[in-house]
Amino acid sequence: MPAPRLYDYAASCNAYKVRLLIAQLELDVERVEVDIFAGETLTDDFRSLNPARTVPVLELADRRTLPESGAILWHLADASPLLPADSWTRTQVLRWLLFEQADLLPATGGLRFRLQTGRWQAGSAPAQARHAAGVEVLRLLDDHLRGRAFVVGDSYTIADIALYGYTHVAHEAGLPMDDFPHVDAWLARVVGQPRYMNDVVPYPPNARVGTGRSIYG
Amino acid sequence: MPAPRLYDYAASCNAYKVRLLIAQLELDVERVEVDIFAGETLTDDFRSLNPARTVPVLELADRRTLPESGAILWHLADASPLLPADSWTRTQVLRWLLFEQADLLPATGGLRFRLQTGRWQAGSAPAQARHAAGVEVLRLLDDHLRGRAFVVGDSYTIADIALYGYTHVAHEAGLPMDDFPHVDAWLARVVGQPRYMNDVVPYPPNARVGTGRSIYG
Numbered sequence: 453m454p455a456p457r458l459y460d461y462a463a464s465c466n467a468y469k470v471r472l473l474i475a476q477l478e479l480d481v482e483r484v485e486v487d488i489f490a491g492e493t494l495t496d497d498f499r500s501l502n503p504a505r506t507v508p509v510l511e512l513a514d515r516r517t518l519p520e521s522g523a524i525l526w527h528l529a530d531a532s533p534l535l536p537a538d539s540w541t542r543t544q545v546l547r548w549l550l551f552e553q554a555d556l557l558p559a560t561g562g563l564r565f566r567l568q569t570g571r572w573q574a575g576s577a578p579a580q581a582r583h584a585a586g587v588e589v590l591r592l593l594d595d596h597l598r599g600r601a602f603v604v605g606d607s608y609t610i611a612d613i614a615l616y617g618y619t620h621v622a623h624e625a626g627l628p629m630d631d632f633p634h635v636d637a638w639l640a641r642v643v644g645q646p647r648y649m650n651d652v653v654p655y656p657p658n659a660r661v662g663t664g665r666s667i668y669g
Numbered sequence: 670m671p672a673p674r675l676y677d678y679a680a681s682c683n684a685y686k687v688r689l690l691i692a693q694l695e696l697d698v699e700r701v702e703v704d705i706f707a708g709e710t711l712t713d714d715f716r717s718l719n720p721a722r723t724v725p726v727l728e729l730a731d732r733r734t735l736p737e738s739g740a741i742l743w744h745l746a747d748a749s750p751l752l753p754a755d756s757w758t759r760t761q762v763l764r765w766l767l768f769e770q771a772d773l774l775p776a777t778g779g780l781r782f783r784l785q786t787g788r789w790q791a792g793s794a795p796a797q798a799r800h801a802a803g804v805e806v807l808r809l810l811d812d813h814l815r816g817r818a819f820v821v822g823d824s825y826t827i828a829d830i831a832l833y834g835y836t837h838v839a840h841e842a843g844l845p846m847d848d849f850p851h852v853d854a855w856l857a858r859v860v861g862q863p864r865y866m867n868d869v870v871p872y873p874p875n876a877r878v879g880t881g882r883s884i885y886g
Binding site for chain 2: 527547
């Protein structure tokens with residue numbers, strides 16, 4: 453059986469979350485870099501991997517495919533300490549995976565994407581509205597982390613990895629991270645985990661065309 | 670032990686999803702209506718239930734609380750046929766719960782909310798952009814449902830309930846549902862499930878103030 457493959461993009465923190473988990477669990481996964489700004493997610497081949505044309509996508513050895521970073525984290529961490537078996541703990545992990553994708557990502561990673569690629573100018577009306585949303589979601593996360601070492605329970609889980617992904621680059625979107633001391637301390641705890649790695653790069657400047665889908669654009 | 674409580678709002682399809690599951694599994698859950706446009710999610714009491722100030726929130730008999738509709742569905746359906754135990758099936762359910770909250774909800778339910786409450790006018794630039802996103806996500810769902818009876822596997826699961834929530838009112842946001850025949854047939858299959866119920870109402874017109882949070886607004 454071949455190793456599973458991760459269809460990946462270096463600047464995407466959704467993809468980085470999976471790279472981080474793979475490193476921490478020491479999994480054998482082949483990395484396939486996809487240049488989203490060269491149209492490589494717009495091909496028929498990529499559509500067969502993921503009709504939504506997003507990265508990351510995990511392709512298993514038996515060719516089953518799985519999009520959605522949170523679902524990939526869940527699949528790869530199942531039966532590991534990073535996704536405890538307890539039902540209530542799993543429900544809490546799921547809660548934070550949903551919050552991260554629906555609320556935190558648009559207001560941090562979505563803003564970073566649009567500013568770095570030149571879709572929005574800093575200080576423009578849409579950027580200001582998204583910045584305000586970013587402050588709100590980071591305030592929620594900061595309040596949650598007051599008195600807690602990790603997002604769910606007492607140990608490091610994929611909920612931490614999921615939330616770390618875009619939070620750790622939120623300063624690149626101009627968000628005022630000094631205002632969130634509990635987030636700051638938690639980011640440092642994530643960095644201190646065994647086999648931590650970080651290879652995220654910024655999006656290319658003025659990469660205005662290529663991904664081509666309005667829902668991600 | 671008292672019954673669990675659902676903090677609920679009739680026009681919210683995130684809340685309706687949970688009401689539908691409760692009806693279908695015949696669970697004993699007390700419904701507590703929260704008037705989001707009268708500031709009832711902005712009180713200190715509500716904050717202690719859910720700092721993000723959204724509905725629905727499930728309060729268990731032992732006072733533990735759970736926000737996020739997808740996590741509530743998961744918790745309540747665990748050990749029922751609506752959330753099969755098989756690991757890969759659960760991963761697929763999770764994939765669609767994430768897609769629904771991150772992609773489908775903003776482009777359907779988010780548009781419906783803003784049009785019905787008078788935040789946006791139909792045909793305005795933000796409404797047109799969101800409409801285009803709605804067409805894309807419904808196209809993805811329609812393509813997925815071609816040749817499938819249900820969203821995951823061969824049986825009705827909480828992935829169907831989650832996606833049904835805002836899809837079944839997407840026409841209220843002006844989305845062209847006649848263009849999505851596989852979605853249409855699937856909506857009818859959901860309606861045909863045992864103990865199906867539907868008590869969703871529109872948002873009140875011109876409800877311009879009240880929820881008060883930029884990330885939901």
